[in-house]
Amino acid sequence: MELIDGKKAAAEIKQEIAAAVEKRVAEGKRRPHLAAILVGHDGGSETYVAHKIKACAECGFQSSLIRFESTPEEPLSQDELLAAVDKLNNDPDIDGFIVQLPLPRHIDENAVIEAINPEKDVDGFHPVNVGRQSLGLPCFHSATPAGIVELLARNGIATSGKRVVIVGRSNIVGKPLAAMLMQKGDRANATVTVCHSATPDLASVTRQADILVAALGRPGFVTADMVADGATVIDVGTTRVPDASRKTGFRLSGDVDFESVAPKCSFITPVPGGVGPMTICMLMKNTLLAAERAEEKK
Amino acid sequence: MELIDGKKAAAEIKQEIAAAVEKRVAEGKRRPHLAAILVGHDGGSETYVAHKIKACAECGFQSSLIRFESTPEEPLSQDELLAAVDKLNNDPDIDGFIVQLPLPRHIDENAVIEAINPEKDVDGFHPVNVGRQSLGLPCFHSATPAGIVELLARNGIATSGKRVVIVGRSNIVGKPLAAMLMQKGDRANATVTVCHSATPDLASVTRQADILVAALGRPGFVTADMVADGATVIDVGTTRVPDASRKTGFRLSGDVDFESVAPKCSFITPVPGGVGPMTICMLMKNTLLAAERAEEKK
Numbered sequence: 001m002e003l004i005d006g007k008k009a010a011a012e013i014k015q016e017i018a019a020a021v022e023k024r025v026a027e028g029k030r031r032p033h034l035a036a037i038l039v040g041h042d043g044g045s046e047t048y049v050a051h052k053i054k055a056c057a058e059c060g061f062q063s064s065l066i067r068f069e070s071t072p073e074e075p076l077s078q079d080e081l082l083a084a085v086d087k088l089n090n091d092p093d094i095d096g097f098i099v100q101l102p103l104p105r106h107i108d109e110n111a112v113i114e115a116i117n118p119e120k121d122v123d124g125f126h127p128v129n130v131g132r133q134s135l136g137l138p139c140f141h142s143a144t145p146a147g148i149v150e151l152l153a154r155n156g157i158a159t160s161g162k163r164v165v166i167v168g169r170s171n172i173v174g175k176p177l178a179a180m181l182m183q184k185g186d187r188a189n190a191t192v193t194v195c196h197s198a199t200p201d202l203a204s205v206t207r208q209a210d211i212l213v214a215a216l217g218r219p220g221f222v223t224a225d226m227v228a229d230g231a232t233v234i235d236v237g238t239t240r241v242p243d244a245s246r247k248t249g250f251r252l253s254g255d256v257d258f259e260s261v262a263p264k265c266s267f268i269t270p271v272p273g274g275v276g277p278m279t280i281c282m283l284m285k286n287t288l289l290a291a292e293r294a295e296e297k298k
Numbered sequence: 299m300e301l302i303d304g305k306k307a308a309a310e311i312k313q314e315i316a317a318a319v320e321k322r323v324a325e326g327k328r329r330p331h332l333a334a335i336l337v338g339h340d341g342g343s344e345t346y347v348a349h350k351i352k353a354c355a356e357c358g359f360q361s362s363l364i365r366f367e368s369t370p371e372e373p374l375s376q377d378e379l380l381a382a383v384d385k386l387n388n389d390p391d392i393d394g395f396i397v398q399l400p401l402p403r404h405i406d407e408n409a410v411i412e413a414i415n416p417e418k419d420v421d422g423f424h425p426v427n428v429g430r431q432s433l434g435l436p437c438f439h440s441a442t443p444a445g446i447v448e449l450l451a452r453n454g455i456a457t458s459g460k461r462v463v464i465v466g467r468s469n470i471v472g473k474p475l476a477a478m479l480m481q482k483g484d485r486a487n488a489t490v491t492v493c494h495s496a497t498p499d500l501a502s503v504t505r506q507a508d509i510l511v512a513a514l515g516r517p518g519f520v521t522a523d524m525v526a527d528g529a530t531v532i533d534v535g536t537t538r539v540p541d542a543s544r545k546t547g548f549r550l551s552g553d554v555d556f557e558s559v560a561p562k563c564s565f566i567t568p569v570p571g572g573v574g575p576m577t578i579c580m581l582m583k584n585t586l587l588a589a590e591r592a593e594e595k596k
Contacts, residue, residue, distance in 0.1 A: 110433075126429070127425070127427075131424070131425030131427065131428030134469075137425070161498050178480075191491065191492070192491065193489065194476075194489070196489070
């Protein structure tokens with residue numbers, strides 16, 4: 001069994017991006033500039049955005065954080081948020097931006113996502129990018145599935161001709177990863193099955209996987225009986241589980257019962273330190289790509 | 299074994315649409331109006347467009363055919379075609395339109411498709427519609443996969459909790475059908491596998507299907523050994539095979555070896571008369587939907 005080290009891969013990728021940025025700067029080009037809109041003070045969102053801003057610094061990017069307060073008493077209006085999106089769409093200094101999700105319930109997330117200029121949608125959540133991804137056209141791939149594809153490639157795990165089984169059909173992991181891996185091409189070309197809560201006899205399906213991806217958000221859901229000997233297991237779960245022994249009061253738990261599953265695997269990702277660190281990396285890659293495309297358009 | 303009669307279902311749907319149109323007209327609303335752009339004189343394209351115009355008449359729609367000549371000596375320029383698309387985008391009298399594919403090779407099909415206003419893209423080929431379909435949002439579903447979903451529903455064949463195996467990963471059938479059937483919801487909720495030319499031991503995968511969809515365009519490819527007893531088989535293939543005994547000089551051949559496969563099935567679609575007639579029907583449904591949405595926006 002070999003552990004897939006997402007932390008190490010992420011560090012390498014950030015170094016590669018930083019080198020590309022310094023090359024750009026030496027050529028007289030601008031540093032890529034990522035902006036993030038954060039509404040309210042959700043604990044998870046604060047942490048994610050802080051990590052993204054930190055990653056920008058590591059990659060030599062400029063970054064901007066645009067904060068909005070929103071309370072039940074004084075909710076941020078959707079129009080105000082859409083105006084902020086529009087401003088970033090039209091700001092030539094911004095290469096890409098994200099609106100950190102989730103948004104307060106009174107705001108229509110889809111309306112906000114669809115308001116983002118697809119050419120600056122470095123999260124890859126806009127329907128144009130989702131659609132172009134499915135069609136096999138150039139796009140921004142959403143970060144978590146792109147991180148999984150990158151992790152597999154960097155660890156020499158081929159996907160072509162392989163059976164991939166994905167458990168979970170979310171819009172940010174299961175569905176876009178399926179779309180990526182069923183394309184033609186070197187890092188794709190897999191036979192992909194998407195399973196979910198309505199799949200009967202799930203274990204009989206997951207046991208067919210050369211590469212099993214668990215992305216349903218249920219701690220320890222995938223057990224040894226669900227995994228074939230020699231399979232590669234990718235654990236996308238990052239559920240916060242209360243843990244009094246930690247300073248933070250919680251620990252991250254994956255969807256895979258690591259103890260029992262790991263001995264059967266050829267490769268497996270740990271949680272934390274597997275897929276997680278790759279996600280922010282791929283956001284950085286998308287931002288660099290956005291800057292390069294903006295440059296080409298000049 | 300029960301034969302799925304696509305011709306009968308299509309006739310019923312066209313009657314339903316025609317009734318809805320007459321109700322609209324009685325309410326003082328406009329008839330839905332579909333336009334088709336046809337470039338050159340490809341035999342298949344001429345036939346398809348003629349069928350679409352005829353279906354418009356059956357449904358009580360207005361229709362417009364916009365023809366462009368294009369020869370190797372005097373090719374239609376892409377800009378001219380884009381100007382025609384733009385005109386239809388901005389014509390309030392047109393509810394939906396299609397650009398009949400394939401286009402001459404010197405024209406970038408994707409650029410033309412992306413120029414269509416997604417709200418008039420009744421073929422459902424624009425990335426916005428492909429993306430919204432994947433995300434489970436309101437959209438125009440592309441016609442052939444929508445026709446398959448409709449055929450299954452009208453024949454009482456449940457998809458929820460079923461194993462669906464799709465052979466073929468085209469942008470107009472395999473991928474969008476997978477996206478539709480893996481959603482939550484009554485006419486979806488299936489465990490979907492997409493197979494293709496790179497799938498090893500294909501028969502072992504297709505034999506697991508409760509519902510097997512053949513959409514690869516290779517006549518007679520699916521043989522009895524690839525099908526489980528009691529499966530439902532949907533044959534999307536419509537390859538023109540030379541046949542001197544026919545007036546046209548060809549016959550349509552499906553991807554399924556009907557003679558050997560049919561006896562094993564609970565349900566099977568014939569070719570012709572199965573999925574084929576449904577496709578144009580679903581284009582009509584999309585056009586009616588486009589007219590209704592335009593009405594709501596007024």
